[in-house]
Amino acid sequence: MLSIIACLTSCEPSNNAFASKALRKPIKIAVSNTPLSAPLFIAQQQGYFEQNNLNVELVIIEGGVECFNAMINHEVDFATSSETVVMFNSFKRTDFSVLASFVETDNDVKLLSLNPQKYKHLNNLANARIGIIKGSASEFFLDSLLIMYNKTQQPIQRVYLNSDQLLPALLNDKVDIISAWEPLSYLLSKQMSHSPEIINSRGLYHLSFNLIGLKDSPIKQDQKLALLKAINESTEFIQQHPKQAQQVISQTLEIDAQQLKYSWSDYTFRLSLSNALFSKIQTQSQWAIDNQLVPRENRVDFRLIFDRQLLETYTSQEAGW
Amino acid sequence: MMLSKRLKLTATLCSILTFVVGLSLVQVHNYQQQIYRQLNYSMKLQLIIDSLRSQLWLYQEYTDEQGLTELNNRQAELAAALSQNIDWDQQQKLIIQNINRLNTNVRTLINTQNNYHNPQAVQPITLAAERLFKAKYSMVIEEMTEEMFRLHQLSVTQAKTKQQTLLWLVGVILLILAILVTAWSFMTLTRFKKGLASLNSGMEALASGDLTSRIVFNDADELSALAHNFNLMKQSLTQITVKKDSLKQEVDRQTYKLIEQQERLIFLAEHDELTGIFNRRAFIKKIDNAIARDLRSDDQAALLFIDLNKFKQINDTLGHSIGDEVIVTIAQRLIKSLRSTDIAGRLGGDEFVVWLDLITEPINIDQKIEQLLNTIKKPIKIADHTLEVGASIGISILPKNGLSSRELISAADTAMYQAKAANHLDYCYYAGDHGVTILATS
Secondary structure, three states: OHHHHHHHHHHHHHHHHHHHHHOOOOEEEEEEOOHHHHHHHHHHHHOHHHHOOOOEEEEEEOOHHHHHHHHHOOOOOEEEEEHHHHHHHHOOOOOEEEEEEEEEEOOOEEEEEOOHHHHHHHOOOOOOEEEEOOOOHHHHHHHHHHHHOOOOOOOOEEEEOOHHHHHHHHHOOOOOEEEEEOOHHHHHHHHOOOOOEOOOOOOOOOEEEEEEEEOOOOOOHHHHHHHHHHHHHHHHHHHHOHHHHHHHHHHHHOOOHHHHHHHHOOEEEEEEOOHHHHHHHHHHHHHHHHOOOOOOOOOOOHHHHEOHHHHHHHHHHHHOO | OOHHHHHHHHHHHHHHHHHHHHHHHHHHHHHHHHHHHHHHHHHHHHHHHHHHHHHHHHHHHOOOHHHHHHHHHHHHHHHHHHOOOOOOOHHHHHHHHHHHHHHHHHHHHHHHHHHHOOOOOOOHHHHHHHHHHHHHHHHHHHHHHHHHHHHHHHHHHHHHHHHHHHHHHHHHHHHHHHHHHHHHHHHHHHHHHHHHHHHHHHHHHHHOOOOOOOOOOOOOOHHHHHHHHHHHHHHHHHHHHHHHHHHHHHHHHHHHHHHHHHHHHHHHHHEOOOOOOEOHHHHHHHHHHHHHHHHHOOOEEEEEEEEEEOHHHHHHHHOHHHHHHHHHHHHHHHHHHOOOOOEEEEEEOOEEEEEEEEEOOHHHHHHHHHHHHHHHHOOEEEOOEEEOOEEEEEEEEEOOOOOOHHHHHHHHHHHHHHHHHOOOOOEEEEOOOOOEEEOOOO
16 A cells, blocks of 8 residues: 555656646647636646646637637637537638537527517517527527427518627617527526526527637647546536536636526536537538528538547547457 | 453454455445446436437337327336436436436427427428427437446446445455454464463473472463462472471481480490490390300300409498499400400499300310409509409309309309309309309419
8 A cells, every 4th residue: 555655656756747848838728708618617727637747728718709710820729619610610611620529508598588478489479679699509599499489480570789789789678589698598587587588498409619629730649638538527527516616617707606507507518529519510500501601502521520539539548448 | 461352352353354344245245236237227228218219210200199109108218217216426417317308308399399390281491390300309319329328438437446446445454454363363372372381391390390490471461370370389389398308307307316315225225324334134135145046056155243352442432433433444344355246244333244155165264264354453543543453253154054044144143152252262163052163263
């Protein structure tokens, strides 16, 4: 027993030496300032990167689109963004790849109204003014719902807004409904005595957050594997210590703890890269094509932007196969 | 420590060891059961999910009442299976929750599709919706499969970790306990052997007669108590032996004293107190033996009865002490003049008797008497006095004058009186009751 401890103690300096070597070349990851990026913040805070001999610098950027752009501009090595960002960018380039998805929520985007009863089950939508962000998950979600609820024939009025205009527009009666993601639902619910959701859309739309890297990245395979390992350890920590994780995210992103708690149970933190994501991106791309958000003639082979081998190698390594 | 305590402790340690082994086996069994249950259960879940996937596909192909019922059954089956409590830990529970949530998602999608779309109506919008729903179903089922893989992976990893931890823990505890029990047993054995060896050597020493050595002991156990008692016993034994020896010495001393006294008494009983020569009784006893021997070998012997002359005068004029010294001197002179086979004795006062053994010729008696007379008559110097005494000697011959001491003494006494009566005779042979044979004149 003592010899094992002695061995572990003696091994430590070499690890430190290795770590200090890694310190010279920090791996930069652009992280969107949303609780969905929790696994990366937790990995940083719990020291999982260091434990896996990685020197990681998290660059917090507003929104997944900007994170993606930072990566394309070689300002960072990796980015985190939603599958919608991936889908739109796939039409422009294929020099990046999705390495893994680390979180998913089936209840992030919602249709909100100050008078939800009126629009319950998507009734009375005729001539309703719906505030949406053009070409985003907000619009895709609305269109999906309209198809699923067979309301595509309804003459709705689409009001295109910026993300920070959605809530004021609703409150100032410029729109009747907004299609928005968290934390707008939470913020609105605080001002109302009842739930602002006009429909329980849980399970109808899945949003994921993914780790994306450039194909010609100088980051070596073993470092990428170590990165996946650190993120996986972080998701395990989140599962085992949800309260502590929320506390860390609340402090890191300066988000009210109550707000975080409101949507935390909707998140499923896990590493994956399955056909579910593939299917999601493909469905969204079809929608984008149908709505002429992307050039119709430009067909994309999404297989090119999925680096399945990395996660499969990691999974095999972890399972000891 | 007491040996009984040592043995009790050994027994306790063995009991703990047995208990721990038993407990570990039970624990291992429980863990294994839990792992089997979890793996078995996750296989069941996998099967139900696969069945749900098939049913969903069928439902997409045949969107009818039967398909819906089947789908509802599969979903209910999955929900029922997910609600079972299988000792999941937090992470596994989270996965089960997620599968449950995905199952609910499927339900929401089915309900939405069912409520808002008429499968019979072939419209572009319905086709688009079908495509969307199909993709959604596929996504959800795919995610369920992913979650199931995670559940498997987690269960296997946890089983491995748990079993390894348990194995380590049980191994370390058992090893420590086993080492403890073994070491303790060896210590007890060593103490036992050492104690018994000490006792054995102590007993061997005692058996070989060593009463002085003691068993050395440092502990405070039963063997030490035994050794202590053994030492006490040896001490008592030493004391008893010492007493016995001194008693024996005392007895020997007293016995010697008694023998000495006895010898002294015998001497006193047989010898004349003044001169140290035989007294009357001893003399008679001695000559009785000599008579018997002479008679057997047919030898002759003579008995002289000597009565000193002029002694009374010395005694009266010079005192008893001078008289006694005269008597002693005469006795010494007689002893010096006799052979070893001859016997001299004092009958009392100034009367002496001499036994001349083995006389071959009568002439020899005369010579001897002459020699004795000369010796007696020699001057005696006592202090400032030079004294002279004479003697009258009566002689009786064995076997001629008697065959017993009494007869011979009596005869010699008679002859002595006869010699004394005849003033001119120094000695006289006994010649029967009617006369004496005059042999010599002074």
